[in-house]
Amino acid sequence: MTAGTTRSARWPWISKEVQAFPVSPNLLDYETACSRFSWADARAALSGLPGGGLNIAYEAVDRHAAGPRANHPALRFIHADGSTHAISYAELSEQTNRFAAVLAQLGIGRGDRVFSLTGRGPELYVAVLGTLKNASVFCPLFSAFGPEPVRQRLQLGSGRALITTRALYRRKVKQIRDALPDLEHVLLTDADGDPEPGTLDLAALMSAAPSDSRMAGTRGEDMALLHFTSGTTGTPKGAIHVHEAVTAHYATGLYALDLHPDDIYWCTADPGWVTGTSYGVIAPLVHGITTIVDEEEMDADRWYRILAEQHVTVWYTAPTALRMLMKAGADRVAGHDLSALRFVASVGEPLNPEVVAWGQEAFGHPVHDNWWQTETGCIMIANFPAMDIRPGSMGRPLPGVEVALVVRDDNGKPVIRDGEPVLVTEPDTMGELALRAGWPSMFRGYLNEQERYRRCFAGGWYLTGDVAKRDHDGYYWFVGRGDDVIKSSGHLIGPFEVESSLMEHEAVAQAGVIGVPDPVAGEVVKAFVELRNGWEPSEELRLDIIGFARKRLGPAVAPRLIDFTTALPKTRSGKILRRLLKARELGLPEGDTSTVETPAEPR
Numbered sequence: 001m002t003a004g005t006t007r008s009a010r011w012p013w014i015s016k017e018v019q020a021f022p023v024s025p026n027l028l029d030y031e032t033a034c035s036r037f038s039w040a041d042a043r044a045a046l047s048g049l050p051g052g053g054l055n056i057a058y059e060a061v062d063r064h065a066a067g068p069r070a071n072h073p074a075l076r077f078i079h080a081d082g083s084t085h086a087i088s089y090a091e092l093s094e095q096t097n098r099f100a101a102v103l104a105q106l107g108i109g110r111g112d113r114v115f116s117l118t119g120r121g122p123e124l125y126v127a128v129l130g131t132l133k134n135a136s137v138f139c140p141l142f143s144a145f146g147p148e149p150v151r152q153r154l155q156l157g158s159g160r161a162l163i164t165t166r167a168l169y170r171r172k173v174k175q176i177r178d179a180l181p182d183l184e185h186v187l188l189t190d191a192d193g194d195p196e197p198g199t200l201d202l203a204a205l206m207s208a209a210p211s212d213s214r215m216a217g218t219r220g221e222d223m224a225l226l227h228f229t230s231g232t233t234g235t236p237k238g239a240i241h242v243h244e245a246v247t248a249h250y251a252t253g254l255y256a257l258d259l260h261p262d263d264i265y266w267c268t269a270d271p272g273w274v275t276g277t278s279y280g281v282i283a284p285l286v287h288g289i290t291t292i293v294d295e296e297e298m299d300a301d302r303w304y305r306i307l308a309e310q311h312v313t314v315w316y317t318a319p320t321a322l323r324m325l326m327k328a329g330a331d332r333v334a335g336h337d338l339s340a341l342r343f344v345a346s347v348g349e350p351l352n353p354e355v356v357a358w359g360q361e362a363f364g365h366p367v368h369d370n371w372w373q374t375e376t377g378c379i380m381i382a383n384f385p386a387m388d389i390r391p392g393s394m395g396r397p398l399p400g401v402e403v404a405l406v407v408r409d410d411n412g413k414p415v416i417r418d419g420e421p422v423l424v425t426e427p428d429t430m431g432e433l434a435l436r437a438g439w440p441s442m443f444r445g446y447l448n449e450q451e452r453y454r455r456c457f458a459g460g461w462y463l464t465g466d467v468a469k470r471d472h473d474g475y476y477w478f479v480g481r482g483d484d485v486i487k488s489s490g491h492l493i494g495p496f497e498v499e500s501s502l503m504e505h506e507a508v509a510q511a512g513v514i515g516v517p518d519p520v521a522g523e524v525v526k527a528f529v530e531l532r533n534g535w536e537p538s539e540e541l542r543l544d545i546i547g548f549a550r551k552r553l554g555p556a557v558a559p560r561l562i563d564f565t566t567a568l569p570k571t572r573s574g575k576i577l578r579r580l581l582k583a584r585e586l587g588l589p590e591g592d593t594s595t596v597e598t599p600a601e602p603r
């Protein structure tokens with residue numbers, strides 16, 4: 001069908017780009033969708049467990065396996081050599097049954113935490129969904145983490161089982177195992193009949209396990225996923241998500257990613273992060289579509305080949321990746337047939353307007369930015385396909401999501417009066433981005449930190465910690481973070497975690513860590529280091545400290561830059577003034593920070 005002509009006659013207000021869509025967008029009229037939307041209706045579009053209750057794995061796998069989509073490819077893996085291997089919904093159901101049975105045989109049950117530290121192979125996807133079938137809680141770790149972030153998260157999350165590879169076990173887990181008394185079982189995905197001492201052979205256990213249905217009875221409010229995220233101070237925060245979140249994964253997959261039954265969808269995020277779980281695993285499978293999984297790291301030519309050869313229709317990626325593609329040049333796209341592609345979206349960091357326009361030039365589609373965070377569990381603000389994009393804007397709130405901006409005081413603290421946040425009413429005015437609490441995928445707590453959780457809310461609003469503006473037409477524009485947390489290549493990095501590791505180096509007395517702008521990664525981590533008595537700054541020492549940090553924290557978290565200093569700026573009570581370090585680094589006015597206990601309410 002040449003939808004263009006038909007549609008322009010029916011919906012003359014829709015942009016030309018949308019009129020050229022090969023399929024009709026799920027969300028055509030934003031205002032009408034917002035006025036009619038209800039979360040109850042979204043929930044009703046799901047099946048629910050046959051005996052009552054809700055389980056993400058049932059919505060994502062078993063209900064399709066029991067219906068006409070049974071033989072439809074659910075996941076298509078692209079191996080390093082370019083060869084592919086697809087798993088149908090029926091096969092995924094069987095494999096996840098086996099995985100759930102393995103957990104049960106090991107005595108891992110309801111509410112127990114199963115962690116993963118592995119690449120994007122089939123075992124990871126089977127583990128996510130099999131864990132949920134077993135009513136256990138899944139917690140992914142990013143495989144580029146070093147031993148220190150791995151230890152901290154496994155310890156905080158009381159992980160009872162870990163799925164990993166032999167190499168990752170040897171490099172990152174073996175030496176910290178003694179510090180993890182709760183970690184009873186380590187299952188190797190590549191043991192090949194010969195597991196390391198103290199580990200199990202996952203493939204052997206899977207093939208011996210029964211394949212009959214293992215769907216545990218769970219309720220919407222049962223804990224399903226634990227995602228660690230970084231704060232300004234202290235340890236990482238374990239954001240708790242429940243099975244009910246699947247309602248929001250479904251609705252946002254429908255509206256913000258515009259998923260249709262015949263789509264071939266590719267989310268480039270690693271399931272070690274929340275985007276890779278919510279939108280690399282759950283949302284597309286709930287929609288019963290085919291998801292592409294590239295097992296390799298990013299490479300421009302490889303990515304274009306995948307887009308073309310796999311006939312990807314919807315592509316969800318990140319600004320850093322797009323900036324890398326842009327740097328590689330639009331001519332790299334030439335020769336690749338991207339005609340199947342109809343929608344490109346991105347998340348995780350500010351998306352430069354130039355990248356939006358470059359998408360149009362390179363792929364024939366602009367990039368649609370959207371915004372959310374670990375705590376929200378799903379996309380909250382988006383540029384929808386049927387709306388004109390405003391390059392540089394994150395878009396408008398999802399139907400069912402109420403967004404506001406909260407006035408900030410001179411210290412950057414949200415202004416709360418009589419328990420209610422004071423809301424910004426004027427357009428184009430900065431405020432802290434707040435969301436009316438109650439959407440289905442809202443986090444239900446920070447693990448073992450109820451006070452920290454409580455501090456995120458005021459008068460029924462969740463305060464996100466991000467600062468934004470809203471224009472006359474209700475589009476939101478990201479301004480920055482209200483705290484010191486660093487976003488590098490889309491990964492949130494807590495400065496305290498990095499400072500603590502640096503201080504374990506024998507030469508380091510103190511460290512202050514900030515993010516500094518970088519044209520590709522958005523920000524890179526920079527540390528200012530005060531040396532202990534008897535140590536002198538040198539290039540050799542700088543490299544040694546960087547190497548030390550990379551080994552402990554992993555390359556994704558360790559500082560890329562180190563400056564030596566003799567006096568880190570501090571508050572009167574001795575806290576490092578990261579804001580001042582940043583102002584100096586960027587040549588900005590320093591303001592009067594002499595009395596500031598930064599940040600006011602660390603989260």
Ligand code: AMP
Pocket residue numbers: 229274346347348349350351369370371372373374375394464466478480481487490491492
């Ligand atoms: P995470 O919890 O790791 O997903 O990181 C969430 C944070 O990433 C948000 O609080 C923002 O600071 C940032 N972020 C996410 N999406 C966007 C976006 N579209 N534009 C700007 N910043 C974003």
